[in-house]
Amino acid sequence: MAIVLGANQYGKAEVRLVRVRRDGPRHELRDLTVSVALAGDLAEVHSSGDNAHVLPTDSQKNTVYAFAREHGVGQVEEFGLLLARHFVRTVPAITRARVTLTEHGWQRLGPHSFQRDGTESRVATVTVDAAGGVDADGDGTGSSVESGLTGLVLLNSTDSEFRGYLKDQYTTLPETDDRILATAVEAYWRHGEVEPAGGGKYWAESYAGVRAALVGAFVDTYSRSLQQTLYAMGHRVLVERPEITQVRLALPNRHHLLVDLSPFGLDNPGEVFVATDRPYGLIEGTVTREPDVAGTAPDDDGATTGGIG
Numbered sequence: 001m002a003i004v005l006g007a008n009q010y011g012k013a014e015v016r017l018v019r020v021r022r023d024g025p026r027h028e029l030r031d032l033t034v035s036v037a038l039a040g041d042l043a044e045v046h047s048s049g050d051n052a053h054v055l056p057t058d059s060q061k062n063t064v065y066a067f068a069r070e071h072g073v074g075q076v077e078e079f080g081l082l083l084a085r086h087f088v089r090t091v092p093a094i095t096r097a098r099v100t101l102t103e104h105g106w107q108r109l110g111p112h113s114f115q116r117d118g119t120e121s122r123v124a125t126v127t128v129d130a131a132g133g134v135d136a137d138g139d140g141t142g143s144s145v146e147s148g149l150t151g152l153v154l155l156n157s158t159d160s161e162f163r164g165y166l167k168d169q170y171t172t173l174p175e176t177d178d179r180i181l182a183t184a185v186e187a188y189w190r191h192g193e194v195e196p197a198g199g200g201k202y203w204a205e206s207y208a209g210v211r212a213a214l215v216g217a218f219v220d221t222y223s224r225s226l227q228q229t230l231y232a233m234g235h236r237v238l239v240e241r242p243e244i245t246q247v248r249l250a251l252p253n254r255h256h257l258l259v260d261l262s263p264f265g266l267d268n269p270g271e272v273f274v275a276t277d278r279p280y281g282l283i284e285g286t287v288t289r290e291p292d293v294a295g296t297a298p299d300d301d302g303a304t305t306g307g308i309g
């Protein structure tokens with residue numbers, strides 16, 4: 001019985017493309033995951049290993065980025081047609097190209113600030129310790145409420161730099177005075193009281209207020225590092241929300257790397273990025289109120305940096 005190769009295709013899957021249009025101070029952001037699958041006369045590469053008909057998947061990926069710069073992204077259907085037609089027209093062995101595109105939605109927060117759609121969760125951890133009493137009025141020692149949120153994905157398409165850092169013999173990272181800053185905020189904060197006046201209204205208003213402070217500080221801060229942005233976010237919460245005693249933040253640095261398009265004769269003035277998911281920098285810190293020292297006035301607002309925990 002003869003053994004034959006059946007249906008086959010190949011291509012680069014999940015090319016993470018972020019395209020920023022910077023025509024003026026108001027940036028436009030597009031975020032796509034693009035997969036390419038090519039099929040045609042590909043018997044030889046499978047049977048003998050002859051690669052003559054194979055356009056490398058790496059070239060396919062480069063085409064996605066170069067086309068994003070040259071033609072813009074347009075509607076996903078348009079960008080898909082542009083790419084698929086290109087591969088069928090220019091690669092002799094290829095008779096079918098399938099391009100699958102997923103667009104990730106972002107809401108505008110400001111001229112160059114955005115929030116990713118539909119990834120956010122509100123969380124709470126409540127601890128009641130018998131030593132403090134378990135009844136409504138027993139909110140003494142041992143009981144605590146920690147409110148929080150996860151998956152709040154924020155992005156500034158400018159007003160972020162990273163330079164002046166320590167360099168050793170293993171440092172290759174180029175300094176930048178204009179980069180994308182993006183993170184998925186994980187934040188947890190503690191309340192001064194477990195049984196606040198207002199009940200449900202208190203929890204709802206406090207949550208909305210803390211969230212607004214976190215987002216506002218991210219949007220407003222000209223960032224020299226994600227560490228600086230983290231502190232600004234925690235600091236804003238403690239300044240604006242007197243009911244909160246401490247904020248713990250974990251901010252993954254969702255790196256967006258500028259694609260080098262010079263091999264294709266294209267410039268890239270901060271417009272076409274590859275969004276990488278790992279590895280990533282993880283910046284963590286707690287911002288807390290300094291314990292009051294009897295007889296001394298609090299400083300500007302009582303906020304200071306705390307330990308990681």
Ligand SMILES: O=c1[nH]c(=O)c2[nH]c(=O)[nH]c2[nH]1
Nearest residue numbers: 162173224225226227253281
């Ligand atoms: O904001 C940043 N903080 C870092 O500590 C760091 N390290 C790095 O490689 N990139 C960045 N960005």
